[in-house]
Amino acid sequence: MQTYDRETTVDAPLEEVWAFNSRIAGLEAVTPDWMHLRVERVIGPDGDPDPTVLESGSEVALSMRPFGVGPRQHWTSVITAREREDGSAYFRDEMVHGPFDHWEHTHSFFADGDRTRLRDHVAYELPVGGLGDAIAPLSWLGFEAMFRARHRLAKARLE
Secondary structure, eight states: OEEEEEEEEESSOHHHHHHHHTSHHHHHHHSOGGGOOEEEEEEOTTSOBSOSSOOTTOEEEEEEOGGGOSSOEEEEEEEEEEEEETTEEEEEEEEEESSSSEEEEEEEEEEETTEEEEEEEEEEEOSSHHHHHHHHHHHHHHHHHHHHHHHHHHHHHHO
16 A cells, blocks of 8 residues: 655634535635546435535545546545544545545644644555556655645635
């Protein structure tokens, strides 16, 4: 299993950062344009479409076409955990359909005075077995570009 981590401090309080990241509009706002993201469907844990907040059990189906090249990649994730405690919060989404053999993304938020530390941790397995393992170090380049852009867009939106 490979991992990727990125952390950024946002000059905004935890409650504001948590609320922003708890909605599908937050995902859309922090996804760089070059990903050509399309949210296809969002279903809440109760089966209702387009929930206001992405609670544990929510399912998100999207597609993307990085850099506008190749066919659209379809991706479905389920929010498998979501907790808010004093001074911190997190949620985890797991890919149930998509381009990776495994994808588990934990979004963590930590109060730091009037600021918030935002941390992304991704555990993943590339497809194609041993070949995926061999090219895994190259995946870091794509993740770094994507998450650097996401953190920059989050700061621009929230500060």
